[in-house]
Structure formats: structure tokens, C-alpha cells
Amino acid sequence: MLSVYEGFFSGGARILHTDVVLGLQEGGQHHRVLSLHGEVLREATRQPMEDDACYRSLTAADVEVTSLGRTFGLPGGVTADPARFTGPELATTARAMADADVILSLKEQPLALLNQGGLPRRPVVVSLHRSDPENQGAALDELKAAIADGTVVACVCCAESTRAAYEAAGIPAEVLHVIPNGVDLLRFRPAPARRIQLRDALGIPDTAPVVVFAARYDAMKNVPLFLRAARAWLHSEPDGHVLMCGAGMTAGQPGLQDDIEAAFGEDLRLADRLHRLGVRRDMETVYAASDVVALTSAWGEAAPLCLIEGMMCGAVPVATDVGDSALIVAGQGFVTPPDPDAIAQAWTDAAAARPALAPVFEHSRERFSRTRMIASYAALIDQLHTEWVRQALPEPPLPETL
Structure with missing residues (x-):
């Protein structure tokens, strides 16, 4: 081959x-x-x-x-x-x-x-x-x-x-x-030790709600929408933190910095709880440390791996209705319109639902x-x-x- x-x-x-x-x-x-x-x-x-x-x-x-x-x-x-x-x-x-x-x-x-x-x-x-x-x-x-x-x-x-x-x-x-x-179910699974380890490294308290966005910096991913939702969510969740992973999700991407400033405006201080982690080789640890895995794409997606990997690590998926996203998260996550306030509310609801959804994720492992x-x-x-x-x-x- x-x-x-x-x-x-x-x-x-x-x-x-x-x-x-x-x-x-x-x-x-x-x-x-x-x-x-x-x-x-x-x-x-x-x-x-x-x-x-x-x-x-x-x-x-x-x-x-x-x-x-x-x-x-x-x-x-x-x-x-x-x-x-x-x-x-x-x-x-x-x-x-x-x-x-x-x-x-x-x-x-x-x-x-x-x-x-x-x-x-x-x-x-x-x-x-x-x-x-x-x-x-x-x-x-x-x-x-x-x-x-x-x-x-x-x-x-x-x-x-x-x-x-x-x-x-x-x-x-x-x-x-x-x-x-x-996905590899031996790699992508809930891991309390890894959860604590990454949170300690980033200065995130054990009880703080965490949303992860795993995507490259591309127009398809609708990063501006994600950031507007992050602003609304961080404003309503004073203990919340947001992780951004993927190519271009670093301070070295000038477009991302412009997007952050445009989205947060006078609330730029909230971006102190926005962690730009770039490309990671330990995504199983990042997902395990998170409560919600977010997807805000506008087009092009088919079966996003981030939703599957996140779920298998215990993070609740919240996605826009693009590709097969709605089919993937049906019964175990949230589908939102492309509205930042609706997305932010879904993140809050998803974090609260995480303990109840854990057995649902376990039951669906063979499917993925x-x-x-x-x-x-x-x-x-x-x-x-x-x-x-x-x-x-x-x-x-x-x-x-x-």
C-alpha cells in the first residue's frame, strides 16, 4: 500500500x-x-x-x-x-x-x-x-x-x-x-491525573469550568464567532477558562490577536483567562482537563475529530450544525445556532451536564x-x-x- x-x-x-x-x-x-x-x-x-x-x-x-x-x-x-x-x-x-x-x-x-x-x-x-x-x-x-x-x-x-x-x-x-x-479508545479516555496535571501547569483551579477549542486558525473554523462566545461566557463565568489549541493558536499569529481585541473590546482583561496553546501532541491530556469541547465552524466540517476525542475524554461537545456534527453529538451534547450568546449559554449548560453525561459517553465508546x-x-x-x-x-x- x-x-x-x-x-x-x-x-x-x-x-x-x-x-x-x-x-x-x-x-x-x-x-x-x-x-x-x-x-x-x-x-x-x-x-x-x-x-x-x-x-x-x-x-x-x-x-x-x-x-x-x-x-x-x-x-x-x-x-x-x-x-x-x-x-x-x-x-x-x-x-x-x-x-x-x-x-x-x-x-x-x-x-x-x-x-x-x-x-x-x-x-x-x-x-x-x-x-x-x-x-x-x-x-x-x-x-x-x-x-x-x-x-x-x-x-x-x-x-x-x-x-x-x-x-x-x-x-x-x-x-x-x-x-x-x-479514535484510539486507550488513548482518549477520562484521566483524572492528567486533568489535574494540566490544570496545575496552567494555573487553573480544580473546580473551574474549562472550554477547549481545538482548531487551526482558518476562516472555516469561524474563530471570531468562537471568541465572541468566549467573551460572553468568561463574563458570566468568573472562574471559567478557555483553551485554544491548533496551528496558529499562538501569540505569533497576528490575525488571532486582532480577532481577540475585536471580540473582547473593552473587556480585554477577560482574555487573561484565554490560553493560547498552539499545536499540542498531548490532546488527550487537554481534553481530559476540559469540561466542554467547542466547535463553531461555518462550513466544510464532516466528522470533526475534536468532538469525538473530547467526548471520549469526558468533555461535553457543543457544536454548530455543520457536517455530521449534529449526528455525532445527538443525545450527548449540544447543537447551537451561530450566535455567541446562545453558544455561551450552551457551554454553561454543558459543563453542568458533564457528570450526568459521563455514563452516556462510556456507553457510546464502541460507536467511535x-x-x-x-x-x-x-x-x-x-x-x-x-x-x-x-x-x-x-x-x-x-x-x-x-
């Missing part, structure tokens, strides 16, 4: 896909990874491949990771044309594909490479992780072209909203398969199991590979007539 990534940078799709690769490797498949980019600058954060947590997890599990060495957004760097590839880049790709039986493409962006002429012909499975194909630009056209010529044999949708959106955008229903996201997700991927890949091999076999000779 060969997985092709656009790059190693912070985001839920990369985390999810990397966990799938690791799980399939654990199950006996042999996996390699090819990344188009070796280093990117996104959300005001410089992200070399070798520093990424997903890269480190893969290489620690003996998954070979190579890169075409492209860069994006670096000062003084040269950003390559995403639709054009050099001879050496195509040769590297061809060598990586030659040893694979099936190719996994992390989202549709790598298809600009995989659709190039002259590469080995292998069945390609595309993992789709958003619910807004209309915002994927030329990548959607690449996906349609790859399906039309038989290169892409299946698309794995992480949510029903993804399947519906891509079908509406013209992707044939028969190639769309839904495999809901799952990584084991279930990996088994579904493995079964689909085995089926597709078998069908591809069968089609490639020569037709048996016709019997001679007597």
Missing part, C-alpha cells in the same frame, strides 16, 4: 489518515507514504515534515516516508505549480507506486500528481474528509477525471454529509463509501472505536484489490468446437 499526502501539516484529516495507515500496518499490510511537500508555512506556523507528530508516528512504526521535497509559503522559498511536475518528481512517484498494490490518496489534492500520464496504473482509493467539494477548486475536477478513466475505484467518506455533498457535486454514488471516524474503523477500511481495500486483480487477469481461452 502507498498513501499519498499533500503534506505533513496540522489538521484532523492527516491525523485520521495516519491512524488508518498505522492500524492497517498493525493488521499485517505493508505501507509506505509519499508526501508532495516537505515543509509548509500555514496558519503563521512553519511546519517541517520531520517535526510533525504524524510523521514521527509513522516512522516509529517502520512506515517508510519519502517526499518530493516541495515547499509552500516559506519566506524566500519557491512554491511549485500544483499542476506541473518535474521529471525527477514523476520518477520518484513511479518508483513508489511500482511496489504498491493499492494507492490511498489523502483527500483529492494529490490526484493532480496521480493523474499524470506514464505512471504505473494502480487502483486508487481517495479519502474524503470535508463536506464542501465546491471549495476544493481544481481538485474536484481531478477527482472526476480520475473516476472517469478508472484510476479512482472508490472514495471513502468519513461522514454521511461528505457522501451527500460529493454525490450532489457529481461524483457517482456507487464509488462513495462511508466509514465513520474512530478505532478498531471498528480500521476493520472497515481493511475490508474495503481487500475487496477492491480482489476486484482489480480479477479484472486484470486475461480472459480464459474459449473451448475448441468439436
Whole structure:
């Protein structure tokens, strides 16, 4: 198996896909990874491949990771044309594909490479992780072209909203398969010791209500709405604290500071209880230390990992109705309109409901199991590979007539 990534940078799709690769490797498949980019600058954060947590997890599990060495957004760097590839880049790709039986493409962006002429012909499975194909630009056209010529044999949708959106955008229903996201239940679980440890490190009292926002600094995440809700909530909850995690959620992101000042205005002192933690490699600890996990996205979400991971650690989810968020939190969280006061009130209600919802989260753990997700991927890949091999076999000779 060969997985092709656009790059190693912070985001839920990369985390999810990397966990799938690791799980399939654990199950006996042999996996390699090819990344188009070796280093990117996104959300005001410089992200070399070798520093990424997903890269480190893969290489620690003996998954070979190579890169075409492209860069994006670096000062003084040269950003390559995403639709054009050099001879050496195509040769590297061809060598990586030659040893694979099936190719996994992390989202549709790598298809600009995989659709190039002259590469080995292998069945390609595309993992789709958003619910807004209309915002994927030329990548959607690449996906349609790859399906039309038989290169892409299946698309794995992480949510029903993804399947519906891509079908509406013209992707044939028969190639769309839904495999809901799952997480490592041994890692993401309530942990009182970790809860106390992080709160002590941040100076947060044991009894203080805490809301966590795990997202990169991107317009899709609607950070201004989150911050307006945070202002209202911190005003009404004098002991409350808010944690912001993800690429760009640091003092080094000037846009975020502008957003904070705009949202808090004359109440800027309340932002003293707003903790910008940036990219964390211990999200299980951050969630365990929190009472509420918040999502305020305006579009694009499919099955947000933050909601699932947070719930499995005991944090009550509060989300806007985007993608499959409402389905994920049904019966165990809150769905809000995009209104800061309504969101702030839901955070208060969620924190109060946390003890009562703990047994509900425990009962739903199997639904969000990584084991279930990996088994579904493995079964689909085995089926597709078998069908591809069968089609490639020569037709048996016709019997001679007597």
C-alpha cells in the first residue's frame, strides 16, 4: 500500500489518515507514504515534515516516508505549480507506486500528481474528509477525471454529509463509501491525573469550568464567532477558562490577536483567562482537563475529530450544525445556532451536564472505536484489490468446437 499526502501539516484529516495507515500496518499490510511537500508555512506556523507528530508516528512504526521535497509559503522559498511536475518528481512517484498494490490518496489534492500520464496504473482509493467539494477548486475536477478513466475505484467518506455533498457535486454514488471516524479508545479516555496535571501547569483551579477549542486558525473554523462566545461566557463565568489549541493558536499569529481585541473590546482583561496553546501532541491530556469541547465552524466540517476525542475524554461537545456534527453529538451534547450568546449559554449548560453525561459517553465508546474503523477500511481495500486483480487477469481461452 502507498498513501499519498499533500503534506505533513496540522489538521484532523492527516491525523485520521495516519491512524488508518498505522492500524492497517498493525493488521499485517505493508505501507509506505509519499508526501508532495516537505515543509509548509500555514496558519503563521512553519511546519517541517520531520517535526510533525504524524510523521514521527509513522516512522516509529517502520512506515517508510519519502517526499518530493516541495515547499509552500516559506519566506524566500519557491512554491511549485500544483499542476506541473518535474521529471525527477514523476520518477520518484513511479518508483513508489511500482511496489504498491493499492494507492490511498489523502483527500483529492494529490490526484493532480496521480493523474499524470506514464505512471504505473494502480487502483486508487481517495479519502474524503470535508463536506464542501465546491471549495476544493481544481481538485474536484481531478477527482472526476480520475473516476472517469478508472484510476479512482472508490472514495471513502468519513461522514454521511461528505457522501451527500460529493454525490450532489457529481461524483457517482456507487464509488462513495462511508466509514465513520474512530479514535484510539486507550488513548482518549477520562484521566483524572492528567486533568489535574494540566490544570496545575496552567494555573487553573480544580473546580473551574474549562472550554477547549481545538482548531487551526482558518476562516472555516469561524474563530471570531468562537471568541465572541468566549467573551460572553468568561463574563458570566468568573472562574471559567478557555483553551485554544491548533496551528496558529499562538501569540505569533497576528490575525488571532486582532480577532481577540475585536471580540473582547473593552473587556480585554477577560482574555487573561484565554490560553493560547498552539499545536499540542498531548490532546488527550487537554481534553481530559476540559469540561466542554467547542466547535463553531461555518462550513466544510464532516466528522470533526475534536468532538469525538473530547467526548471520549469526558468533555461535553457543543457544536454548530455543520457536517455530521449534529449526528455525532445527538443525545450527548449540544447543537447551537451561530450566535455567541446562545453558544455561551450552551457551554454553561454543558459543563453542568458533564457528570450526568459521563455514563452516556462510556456507553457510546464502541460507536467511535478505532478498531471498528480500521476493520472497515481493511475490508474495503481487500475487496477492491480482489476486484482489480480479477479484472486484470486475461480472459480464459474459449473451448475448441468439436
